[in-house]
Amino acid sequence: MKKLFVVGIGPGSPDSLTIAARTAIESADILVGYGAYIDLVRPLFPQKPTFQTGMTREVDRCREALRLANEGKTVALVCSGDAGVYGMAGLILELRRDFPEVTVEIISGVTAALSGGALLGAPLTHDFAVISLSDLLTPWPLIEKRLLCAAEGDFAIALYNPASHKRPDYLAKACRLLMQHKSPDTVCGYVQNIGRTGERSVVLSLSELETAQVDMFTTVFIGSSQTKVIDGKMVTPRGYRLD
């Protein structure tokens, strides 16, 4: 049995794994992943052999996971959050044509839009869009277009990868684009280090978000026109009548 699990491990704390994710990792002969994600699960499985690569070595990492599975090892490729959402599931399915005997099972996990949303309140209780601001693999004009379309549709929005050392000003650029269709008073929020040391959540307006300092471990939430602040929490109502 040549088996590869692509496992979403959730935001980082050991109890945010699903039982299926934990079982898959337990059953694996070797864990493969980006070092920082391996570190999140290592305390749960201290004896498990690992193969780690750096952050931008995704293709190498996935090929190695498939190669190890093809050798007969049961492999768990770990992704933070969900295995699909900006995760490795897609790349594994693309690369599998070179390893046709490997059976791939994708195990979904709690992506940052959900875990971060729970910390902020309930920002995504109605329709929403998820957009990454990283232009490493996506041309910036397409990101810009998606921001404008999501704003025009009055979606709540979760922004992944809102900034990095090379892109310190992308969140501010995104906020200015969103303000073409959304009010500067739109309720927004961001969360940092979800489920990890330094966890922090902030609720603020879209105009305040434009000048906020965020890093690559941040997920940003932009409200719809209906989003409000209730007792310090960011809430997008579903629309139930309360009287």
Added chain:
Amino acid sequence: MKKLFVVGIGPGSPDSLTIAARTAIESADILVGYGAYIDLVRPLFPQKPTFQTGMTREVDRCREALRLANEGKTVALVCSGDAGVYGMAGLILELRRDFPEVTVEIISGVTAALSGGALLGAPLTHDFAVISLSDLLTPWPLIEKRLLCAAEGDFAIALYNPASHKRPDYLAKACRLLMQHKSPDTVCGYVQNIGRTGERSVVLSLSELETAQVDMFTTVFIGSSQTKVIDGKMVTPRGYRLD
């Protein structure tokens, strides 16, 4: 301690709960929820008292959960999928003003966009939008606008509540709107009864989806222009260079 957990239980199978969700339910004196969702977790906690309501009694259900917590019981309000995404977290935060002593903790879970995506392949590996086709609480013109904006932005899209007895033709209407901006050949898929008896996934084109028969236990996925079929799986590439 007056404590209310709002718990996302994932799609339905016992191993799709997170460890945090399971722990919260274990710690509760009583489970509150829509009967069909209570039934999903009852086998795990057969001795646990429950308070159940029908499908459209969300406000009553949430008030009762808060009332029971206010009496001193530890309450777990269970939601299918995530606690936030079309779940009860928002409504609880809105209603909590009448129960200021109750502490609310939201525990996120794997929403159908993620669990259904994993069954289909990796449809949401790039930017995506989540839209409910139910117009019980949302005016249809707003749903229509969001469909058009998401299509114009070339988002992959997950559609929740694609049909019901009263709305058998909504998915067909949505497909026709999406085809204003998306090719009829766009790769699509749907999943039914995720993690439950009768689980089924289908990959098809947008024009085929227009005439597909789906029910309220279905989640529908519309690809972006980049989505493709690989070995029968629906895959939206992240954009890695494979050569």
